[in-house]
Amino acid sequence: MKLSTLRRWISPSLSIQGKIFLAFSLVALLSILSITGIVYVNMRDTIKSNAVTSVSDSIRQADESLNIMLEEIDRLNMVVVINKNTVIDTLISPSVEISHEWFQEQKRIEEFLSSLITYKPYISRIAVVGLNGKVFFSGGPWLDSTILGTPTMEYMLRNGSRHAYLKQTGVAETITVGREIRYNRETIGVVMVDLRYDFIRKTYGVKPTADSMLYVLDQQNGFVYRPDQTPSFAPSDQKIIDLKRELAGKGDVVEKVIDGRSFIVVSRQSDHTGWSTLALIPLDSLLSESTQLRNLMLEVSVIVLIVVLIGSLQVSSRITINIRRLKAMMMLVKDGNLTFPKKEIKTKDEVGQLYHVFIGMVEELKRLLEGIRVSEKEKREVELTALQAQIRPHFLYNSLNTIKYLAKLNGTPNIEEVSGSLIDLMRGVLGNSNEYLTVREELDYVRSYISIVKYKYMEPIVVHEEIEDPSLLDSRMLKLTLQPIVENAILHGIGSREQGGFVTIRVYEEHRDLMIEVTDNGKGMTSVQMELLLGGQGTKTTSSRFSGMGVRNVHERIVRSFDEPYGLKLYSEPGLYTKVEIRIPNLRGQAGSEQEVS
Numbered sequence: 303m304k305l306s307t308l309r310r311w312i313s314p315s316l317s318i319q320g321k322i323f324l325a326f327s328l329v330a331l332l333s334i335l336s337i338t339g340i341v342y343v344n345m346r347d348t349i350k351s352n353a354v355t356s357v358s359d360s361i362r363q364a365d366e367s368l369n370i371m372l373e374e375i376d377r378l379n380m381v382v383v384i385n386k387n388t389v390i391d392t393l394i395s396p397s398v399e400i401s402h403e404w405f406q407e408q409k410r411i412e413e414f415l416s417s418l419i420t421y422k423p424y425i426s427r428i429a430v431v432g433l434n435g436k437v438f439f440s441g442g443p444w445l446d447s448t449i450l451g452t453p454t455m456e457y458m459l460r461n462g463s464r465h466a467y468l469k470q471t472g473v474a475e476t477i478t479v480g481r482e483i484r485y486n487r488e489t490i491g492v493v494m495v496d497l498r499y500d501f502i503r504k505t506y507g508v509k510p511t512a513d514s515m516l517y518v519l520d521q522q523n524g525f526v527y528r529p530d531q532t533p534s535f536a537p538s539d540q541k542i543i544d545l546k547r548e549l550a551g552k553g554d555v556v557e558k559v560i561d562g563r564s565f566i567v568v569s570r571q572s573d574h575t576g577w578s579t580l581a582l583i584p585l586d587s588l589l590s591e592s593t594q595l596r597n598l599m600l601e602v603s604v605i606v607l608i609v610v611l612i613g614s615l616q617v618s619s620r621i622t623i624n625i626r627r628l629k630a631m632m633m634l635v636k637d638g639n640l641t642f643p644k645k646e647i648k649t650k651d652e653v654g655q656l657y658h659v660f661i662g663m664v665e666e667l668k669r670l671l672e673g674i675r676v677s678e679k680e681k682r683e684v685e686l687t688a689l690q691a692q693i694r695p696h697f698l699y700n701s702l703n704t705i706k707y708l709a710k711l712n713g714t715p716n717i718e719e720v721s722g723s724l725i726d727l728m729r730g731v732l733g734n735s736n737e738y739l740t741v742r743e744e745l746d747y748v749r750s751y752i753s754i755v756k757y758k759y760m761e762p763i764v765v766h767e768e769i770e771d772p773s774l775l776d777s778r779m780l781k782l783t784l785q786p787i788v789e790n791a792i793l794h795g796i797g798s799r800e801q802g803g804f805v806t807i808r809v810y811e812e813h814r815d816l817m818i819e820v821t822d823n824g825k826g827m828t829s830v831q832m833e834l835l836l837g838g839q840g841t842k843t844t845s846s847r848f849s850g851m852g853v854r855n856v857h858e859r860i861v862r863s864f865d866e867p868y869g870l871k872l873y874s875e876p877g878l879y880t881k882v883e884i885r886i887p888n889l890r891g892q893a894g895s896e897q898e899v900s
Contacts, residue, residue, distance in 0.1 A: 327611055433489065774810070
């Protein structure tokens with residue numbers, strides 16, 4: 303293959319294949335680098351996390367093991383301090399050393415102490431030291447009355463009930479757990495149990511790496527345990543103490559730089575002894591194996607990248623063939639030819655999917671063009687219908703105005719009143735396009751309606767209006783909320799009465815909500831009828847008190863607009879009264895300007 307041909311194929315400025323090759327190469331390179339980096343970082347984190355987990359678990363297990371031994375020692379101390387016949391009586395006995403009584407007492411108490419530590423290899427010695435100079439022990443090393451007045455004895459007496467103390471001597475190292483012996487509320491001596499230091503060394507011998515270090519410090523910053531051999535870069539004792547103070551009580555895992563070297567520091571404080579355990583793991587030695595693995599991953603990444611580049615050349619060559627076919631079909635569509643000959647692309651890759659999407663788009667375009675033609679035809683029909691609907695209100699208003707004028711000329715005020723009220727009512731219903739009206743405008747529509755319907759009955763219709771606060775008249779409410787309620791009250795409530803019927807409209811405010819009550823003294827309803835009415839079960843042929851759809855329509859409009867608990871509530875007693883309670887939010891301010899058909 304010539305070099306010029308290869309350059310033309312892979313040049314991003316000359317061919318699609320070059321762009322695809324470059325894109326594949328960049329994606330492959332970035333993917334390999336990202337995966338390699340993520341794996342390496344995760345591997346480092348996993349190594350550190352595993353090391354921290356291992357050390358934390360080992361420290362916790364060491365603390366628990368030590369606590370078990372110390373709790374056992376505490377129980378032994380308790381057995382000693384409460385034993386009156388063998389221990390307390392011996393300490394307060396007046397017998398003196400070398401006497402027969404003293405010899406018997408010594409034999410008895412030492413046999414008792416020996417029985418306590420039998421089969422407990424972690425205890426090297428148990429001793430009872432009386433403040434009167436009597437000393438009894440079992441185990442080793444030797445102990446006599448010279449212990450009195452030593453720092454160890456003073457420490458035990460000063461700390462009272464019990465404490466763990468590290469005693470370092472030229473002979474052996476032990477952990478001494480002491481407890482004072484009291485009689486008649488006075489201290490008469492102490493009992494001390496020595497824990498073999500070899501058990502401490504084995505318990506805390508945690509080394510996740512060869513050069514890691516572990517220290518155990520007591521509450522007085524004394525070293526309870528330290529490694530027998532430390533690397534040359536090990537921090538000084540003072541820095542360990544400072545680190546312990548810094549992490550005191552936190553029980554945390556931190557990364558610290560000490561003397562220019564990075565360490566992972568795992569700290570823990572024992573609840574039983576109060577000792578602090580610090581594990582220092584050098585970060586470089588912990589991650590030494592990850593460096594070798596990183597180099598291996600880089601070599602593998604280079605090989606994979608070369609394979610991907612070769613494969614991208616082959617894939618881009620095959621993809622461009624179908625892209626050219628697709629481009630030719632798109633150019634035909636661009637020229638307006640939607641019935642172009644289709645060259646089938648049978649591949650199932652992205653280009654094949656794009657071909658099927660393109661064919662679908664062409665079919666959808668044909669359908670949309672046909673839909674536009676049909677919608678334009680329907681639009682013209684709707685505009686004509688709207689024009690006709692606009693002409694009808696004009697004609698109706700003009701006809702009613704003519705009737706009103708003729709009634710005035712002929713001296714028939716009742717016809718003139720009915721015509722005027724009907725004009726006002728229709729102007730508000732048909733001519734006003736606002737969704738919300740003020741309470742005052744709603745009451746005006748109710749009055750116009752009553753002016754029309756009162757001529758239907760022989761007796762006058764009495765309507766009382768009770769407005770508790772005139773400012774509520776300016777509150778807004780949904781259009782045609784009140785008029786359907788009053789209409790039903792007149793037609794189905796008091797319409798059947800021969801005389802004495804009345805309707806009361808009460809407007810007031812309750813809990814910042816606008817309340818309107820419409821009450822009539824008509825025939826009333828049963829609870830079943832009220833439930834069917836608001837529940838949407840009634841029909842126009844129902845024999846219920848409200849046979850129309852107005853009340854339910856008003857309730858549903860309020861609920862849709864404002865949600866619960868707003869809407870209508872019905873209260874009624876058959877043969878006595880019916881009250882419709884309307885609850886809506888108190889919307890202050892004037893409604894928008896009216897848009898009427900003049």
